[in-house]
Amino acid sequence: MPLEGEYEPSPAQWVREQVELYESSGGTQGATLRDTGLPVVIVTMRGAKSGKIRKVPLMRVEHEGRYAAVASKGGFPHHPVWYFNLKADPHVDLQDGAERRAMTARELTGEEKDQWWQRAVAAYPPYAEYQEKAHREIPVFVLEPD
Numbered sequence: 112m113p114l115e116g117e118y119e120p121s122p123a124q125w126v127r128e129q130v131e132l133y134e135s136s137g138g139t140q141g142a143t144l145r146d147t148g149l150p151v152v153i154v155t156m157r158g159a160k161s162g163k164i165r166k167v168p169l170m171r172v173e174h175e176g177r178y179a180a181v182a183s184k185g186g187f188p189h190h191p192v193w194y195f196n197l198k199a200d201p202h203v204d205l206q207d208g209a210e211r212r213a214m215t216a217r218e219l220t221g222e223e224k225d226q227w228w229q230r231a232v233a234a235y236p237p238y239a240e241y242q243e244k245a246h247r248e249i250p251v252f253v254l255e256p257d
C-alpha cells in the first residue's frame with residue numbers, strides 16, 4: 112500500500128526536479144546523479160513533524176533486494192532532515208527505475224553497518240570523502256522489503 116498524503120516537494124530545486132523527472136518518466140529519466148551516470152533511487156517517506164509525504168533521491172546501493180539509505184548530505188556537519196523522518200516512521204516506498212515497493216528502514220550499527228558502508232562506497236566513492244569532512248558519523252539505514 113503506497114504511502115498516502117499531501118506531497119511536499121523539496122525546497123531544493125535540483126532535488127525537486129529530479130523527483131519530478133524520475134516519477135513522470137517511470138524511472139527512465141532522471142535516474143542518475145547528474146552527469147556521473149551513477150544510479151539513483153527515490154525514497155518516499157512521511158515528514159516527522161508535518162506528516163506530509165516527502166520524496167528523497169538517494170544513491171542506489173542495492174544488495175540482494177535490500178537497499179542502503181546513506182544520510183550523507185554531501186558531508187554537511189548535520190544529518191539531513193530526512194534522517195529524523197525515518198527514525199520517526201520507518202515505513203517508506205522505494206522507487207528503483209520503474210519498480211516501486213514498500214520497504215521498512217532500520218538504522219545500522221556495528222559490523223552490519225560496516226558491511227553496508229563498504230557497499231555504499233563501492234557504489235558511490237564520494238561517500239568516503241563526505242565521511243572524512245562531516246565531523247559526524249554518517250548514519251546508514253538498510254531498507255528491507257515488507
Ligand SMILES: C[C@H](OP(=O)(O)OC[C@@H](O)[C@@H](O)[C@@H](O)Cn1c2nc(=O)[nH]c(=O)c-2cc2ccc(O)cc21)C(=O)N[C@@H](CCC(=O)N[C@@H](CCC(=O)O)C(=O)O)C(=O)O
Nearest residue numbers: 129158159160161168169170181182183184191192193195
Ligand atoms: C533541504 C532539506 O532536505 P534534507 O531532508 O535535509 O535532505 C537533504 C538531502 O539529503 C536530500 O536533498 C537528498 O535528496 C540529496 N541527495 C542525497 N542525500 C543524501 O544524504 N545521500 C544521498 O545518497 C543522496 C543522493 C542524491 C542523489 C540525487 C539527488 O538529486 C539528491 C541526493 C529539506 O527538504 N528540508 C525541508 C523539510 C523536510 C522534512 O522532511 N521536514 C520534516 C520535518 C523533519 C524534522 O524537522 O524533524 C517534515 O516534513 O515533517 C524544508 O526545509 O522545508
